[in-house]
Amino acid sequence: MSLPLLTDDLLDRIRSRAAGYDRENAFFTEDLEELTAAGYLRAFVPTAMGGPGLGLRDVAHEQIRLAGAAPATALAVNMHHVWTGVARYLYERGDHSLDFVLEEAARGEVFAFGYSEPCNDLVLFGSRTQARPDGEGGYSFHGRKIFTSLSPAWTRLGVLGIETAAEDGPGLEGDPRLVHAFVTREGGGVDVLDDWDTVGMRASQSRTTLLVGAHAPADRVVRRLAPGPSTDPLVLAIFTTFEVLLASVYTGIGKRALELAVENAHRRTSMKNGGRPLSQDPDIRWRVADAGIAMDGIYPQIDQVAGEIDALVDRGAGWFTAVAGLKVRATETARVVVDQAIRVSGGSSYFASSELGRLYRDVLAGIFHPSDDESAHSTFASALLGPVED
Known part of the structure; x- marks a missing residue:
């Protein structure tokens, strides 16, 4: 650009x-x-x-x-x-x-992402939401979605559900499929709860969304896929785009925390060192440098992975490990860097009015997004060691 x-x-x-x-x-x-x-x-x-x-x-x-x-x-x-x-x-x-x-x-x-569900660690590969066929190629969706960011503003919601027979309607032909589709806010069948009162990421207003018959017509049903792992282009597109952009958000948090650590190290002074700024203290210098080293390793990883996607590089199933690893490294690095910045900045960062205090609360959300730490390790273990034997 x-x-x-x-x-x-x-x-x-x-x-x-x-x-x-x-x-x-x-x-x-x-x-x-x-x-x-x-x-x-x-x-x-x-x-x-x-x-x-x-x-x-x-x-x-x-x-x-x-x-x-x-x-x-x-x-x-x-x-x-x-x-x-x-x-x-x-x-x-x-x-x-x-x-x-x-x-x-x-x-x-404005589009929003309605895939996350309580107690569903399969994410893209399974769903608790019912997708009931309307007999004309469309589906109505019934289920509970959580962490639906942009809840007050979205006009289009991408949803995922598992095919189930419609009540008093058409049955299923063949095995159930995971249905990826889009519903509209004006189409009804959506109840957004006012339940977002969290530790951090508060302005996102990622409220719970109840699907109570939200309808996607046939031309807004974009995939019907067998449950379980898939390398369908839609699945790869969602997984890679989601993980890279998540890594970017948390990298931005880490970058800002490092900037604040530098500012505060220059601003704060030490009585035991004759009023010299903490930027001259060897322990503080080590902490700032350690945070800088950690952040410096993330930027090229984002560039490499995103650049390959832009260049249409085909890694096939290898993309799952590539982007899951990137997301975990980025979110975990950001948490460590924010922690270092708080240690450098002192007790003022413990106040609710502190930007660093807010970053400390916001960065915590990174551990909950897919792929979480456990899922990423499972993905890598399967890639490196093969699947767990029955």
Whole structure:
């Protein structure tokens, strides 16, 4: 890209609102309005469809910058970017099944990700939500989705469910399939709970969503896949895009924490060292350097993985280990760096008004996103050692 979509002035305004959103547990309404006006929600839309045509690497860079200003805003916008990024991934590979996502995003629709469910660690490979056929190629969805970011604002929701026979309707032909589809807010059958009162990432308002008959017509059903692991292009697109953009958000948190650690090391002074700034203290210098070394190793990994996806490199099933590992390394590194920054910055960071205190709470959310630490290790163990024998 020639110029960033996110100007420094825009990021400064977004940063100025982050603490208030967090304190009030409020949705980032003003941020979203400004990001929309800047064309940021159209980032992945190809130029032929009226968008700026950014690739995954470009958007990852922008998400690092946005997360440095307001992590919760970046995390929520991530979910919209996931769907437009998935559509772009397929579009570039000659699969036009999600072109409507790009076209609608160009017209201002806001997409959200409705896949996560309570006690479902299969994520893309299974579902507790019922997808009941309507007899015309469409489905109505019945289930409970959690961590639905952008809850107050989305207009389109990507959902996943398992086929079940409709009540007083058509039965199933063959084995049940996992159904990937999109429903609309105006179409009804959706109940968004006001239950988001969390430790961190508060402005994302990732509320619980009850699907109570939300209907996806046949032209919005994008896949019917057998349950279990799959290398279908849609699955690969979701997994790779989701993980890279998550890694970018948490890398942005780590980057900002390191910046604050440097500022605070220069600002704070030590009486035992004659009033010299802590930037001259060897222990503090070691902590800042340690955080810098850790962060320095993440940026090229994001560039490498995202760059290969942009270049249409085909790793097949190898993409699962590549991006799961990236996500875990990025989120875990960010947690360590934030911790180091707090140790450098002292007790003031323990106050709720402290930006570092907020980053400490926000970065914790990284351990809950798929792939979590256990899932990533299981994926690598299977790749390196083979499956567990029965």
